[in-house]
Amino acid sequence: MYNIRNPFSFLLNPILKSISINVFPFNFFMITYCVLCSNNLRRVWEPNPRYGYP
16 A cells, blocks of 8 residues: 555554564563463362362
8 A cells, every 4th residue: 555665654664563563572471471360260269179179
């Protein structure tokens, strides 16, 4: 859609690349944080025999 000679596209392209590079580790951190939280909840609930877990 944008022409390479367009200065707006020339300025916008590195900004979008830097945003995508900066957002990706944050998403990866949030996913790992959610997995660790769910593992901690599972660790808390599973050994409790009152709720039917072995």
